[in-house]
Amino acid sequence: MTAHMKHDQPDERNVLDHMAQGIIGKSLDRPEGLLKVSGTATYAAEYVIDGCLEGVIVTSTCARGKVTSIDKQSVMSMPGVVDVINEPRMIARPAQGTANEAPEHKVGEIHYWGQPVALVVAETIEQARDAAKNLVIEYAPALAEFNPEDVVPEPQPDGTNEGDLNQAMEGADQCVDLTFTTEGHASAAMEPHAAIAQWDGKMLTVHASLQMLNYNIAELADALKLKQSQIRLISRYVGGGFGSKLGISEEVVAASVAAMVLDRPVRVVMSRQQVFQTIMRRSETRQRVRLSAKADGTFTGIGHEAVVSNLPGEEFAEPVTQSTDFLYAGDNRIMQIAVARIHRMTAGSVRAPGEAVGMPALEAAIDELAEKLGIDPIELRLRNLPDKHPVEGTPYSSRKLAECLTQGAKSFGWKKGKRTPRSRREGEWWIGTGVASAARVHNVGEAKARVTLRDDGTALVETDMTDIGTGTYAILGQIAGEMLGLNPDAVDVQLGDTKHPRGPGSGGSWGAASIGSAVFLACEAIRKELAGRAKVKAEKLTLKDGQIGTGKFSLPLTELIGGKSISVIGHYEPGAVEKNFVASGYGAFFAEVAVNHWTGETRVRRMTGAFGFGRVLNAKTARSQCIGGMVWCIGSALTEALHFDPNDGHLVNCDLAEYHVPVHRDIPDLDVIMVEERDPVASLIQAKGIGELGMCGGAGAIANAIYNACGARMHAFPMTPDKVLSAMPD
Amino acid sequence: MKNFEYAGADTVERATMLCAENGTKAIAGGTNLIDLMKLQVETPARLVDLNSIDDRRIEEEEGGLRIGALASNTAVAVDQRIRSDYPVLAKAILAGATQQLRNKASVGGNLGQRTRCFYFTNIDQPCNKRDPGSGCGALTGVARIHAILGASRHCIATYPGDMAVAMAALDAQVELSGLANKSRMVAVRDFHRCPGYTPELDNILEPGELVVAVHLPAPVGGTQLYRKVRERSSYAFALCSVAAIVDVKRGKIARADLAFGSIAPKPWVDQRLTQLLVGEKPNMALFEKAADILVDGARGVGDNDYKIPLVRRTLIATLCEATEI
């Protein structure tokens, strides 16, 4: 049985609020948490499979050109070496998120330094690594552009141009015209990309670390020219993805090809350096932000134009202006993205593509405008919240931005009034505060999940949805438990296996809302079936602690099931509400920083984030997502940057020692406020995406705080000590 | 990783004998060497494990303290005598790496740790230190972390460590043992070397020669500071660092022993600073002058230019803190 719904109308019923179990939203532990912290959760590379060979990817040492020869014989006699594989089914780039088809195949045509060109397979990982380093490859290198500043960027077709921004700027009481830069980011997930492939002549089974099995199976089938029915992908646990595992990447295909060629299981694990050099990056950006306002702070114009980069042929362009589009008022608007075609590794989705770098720039520009206007920066934002989409006129599905700004300000202890830089000093340290809004578009995807109410009174949830460390196992247990009157430990959630119905995949923060809606639909149908068996209306049912109550009588659920388990596939499909409303998560960041007068070192002393993202499904996992996002705000504000060699385009800081994500000591206690709301448009469970919102703007709050502390106005992220020192007044 | 032979040595004598052979490397904590072997930056044919040599003691000796080469960084940093008499050393060690790494890392290995230059650690790039004659990728490449003093046009890599910087300020001595039990003492200040035309040689060790111990001179008191500047507050190498032992007596500077990290191929000591400062009344103009002297020969290649004002300011801040002005 299938329970299908296309989301064409807002769902105002708030069904989960009327259930009896009382677990939805509760701060519950993740059911798989203990396995993870005790090292007993099995990740992709950790399956022990007899006779498994080890493959090591060989990557190019030039950024552009052709492979003219690969001398297999240079390594075939080395100990343990089984084969060197470079065949047309392999892929040269990772697939973009939701690509649903194989990416570029031609491993012999080099487009970036670090591109896979071959796979060396040996009996042990050490042998394979050594042989991979010894493989003699000849290239015919070609000239290549590496620096986005050196090429003319191609404007994207879908910009916004309303009214006349230039005129608005000229006629404004105050305006700012600023150019910001952000550097490339790496996802830097703890678990490197890894796959083990097994081929039995008909069926390919692959353990891999992937975020979106529903798309990945199509991508892999396309790459290998197999039918989807010949492939089983398994990704039960994913040690972080942050976008880098949205599409299949080279190790999955290489392991599969090798397993099919050699008729033995093959494992391919990328080295840390390869993860950095070969997998997706977030593009660096150059952003021009223009704001024009009347003396009372009303925006008359807003411009956000960005240059991003990608490889030739890639469609993805970091959507920097995505939330600027609907966030603030202003009749005269320009939003435009242009792509510089350069030869660095593929640019793609890294956590919160677009807003992660676009919002900090916008929010830093607003701070400068607020200073010029002499208006408190919170007040300035509040004065510019439109009632509806400023261009299209569509309504907001729900928006707690004003509440987040005011509640956050209260919790943080924001002082209204004139803000003078360099007015607080403790010893060598300048102390300052800053604020920024958060916004991140809400997305949903088609999703299916099977829910079975078993005759022993427990439930089983099955979908190929993944849990990338975010808490999907936990919240699906809570949704099904709430709907079916069961404690979460009576709900067995099985994820990350394509033998189950197709989920939406984890990406774009859409997982919980989409797959949660599918589970919800299945449970609703089960409730209906139970009501039928009890001969009452579904609304009359009370399900709690394995008991079923009808108002007239109450009996154990198992009796009503009576040996006939009920199994329903819930099928959620995004619908017309997507077009008819603007749906987004909102929030506000507040940061207090200390900047060292002598060295320019910046440390965040406290940070508050207040967020509204619809229904909270699990207060603990939701809060953890916010914290993770805020940590990344600190990283992107202060340290994270990919550095590319100007001569040959290779990425130089390609490990966790040199690519600086924040360490524990950089993170103060983070204050997270969740401003609950119900969003009838976001999903059938009234929840919006959380995963990315927490990092969309916070780096701007830190930049603003640095200025307020020491008077250094910077427009280049990350704000490392060298930049702070050169911008700090004497 | 390349195949290699593995041999244990339980005496210094045996270890030096084995290490004198071509292609042989000593291994202590392995926290640096093994990383480099995985990257095939180091490809020794044989490893000689020093861990069975019974010399991880920290013991008093006439006029100071002797630290066995195999003492862990943690053991040194938590030693009560070091914390009270040589606090600059404890502070420097604790400012480096992480607890886990410090537990494993040895004193000898810390002195022997290699540069973090991005071009040195990538075998697909030119590097005169790793592959003499191949060129220097950093000169025209990404050089944020590189040297502004003591470099040559063949190599601009830094010695990246913290511990040795404090030892240089303390003017500690390194005890070496070579073939046939030949031993010698070298000041920490002279242990590492500037690259000149031979950047492949990080230090003055002869083939087979090993660090056996570090000798700290008698305690000198004073205010001892280690200031390490970095983007993130832990688990990062210094952008620059200053080890300072400063004593003010009757309003005048009586001692000013200074050493600088991550700005040169070696812990950088400039005697002119001590000469300038000692005997003077601490004041800002004096510190500015000292800072100017420190950087008067400094040169960046672009990316690392910022280190010149940075180390200047860091020195001034450290002197202000030490003299409480």
Ligand SMILES: Cc1cc2nc3c(=O)[nH]c(=O)nc-3n(C[C@H](O)[C@H](O)[C@H](O)COP(=O)(O)OP(=O)(O)OC[C@H]3O[C@@H](n4cnc5c(N)ncnc54)[C@H](O)[C@@H]3O)c2cc1C
């Ligand atoms: C991620 C990371 C971060 C780090 N951060 C810092 C930091 O912030 N500050 C800092 O100072 N250090 C830092 N380190 C470096 C660390 O301090 C060194 O790796 C460590 O001190 C090396 O000691 P070891 O005993 O493990 O040396 P090994 O790796 O065993 O050896 C290193 C070298 O010294 C040689 N050697 C070892 N013992 C002797 C001896 N007795 N005589 C002669 N030669 C010898 C070896 O042959 C080898 O060439 C970091 C390291 C890592 C991996």
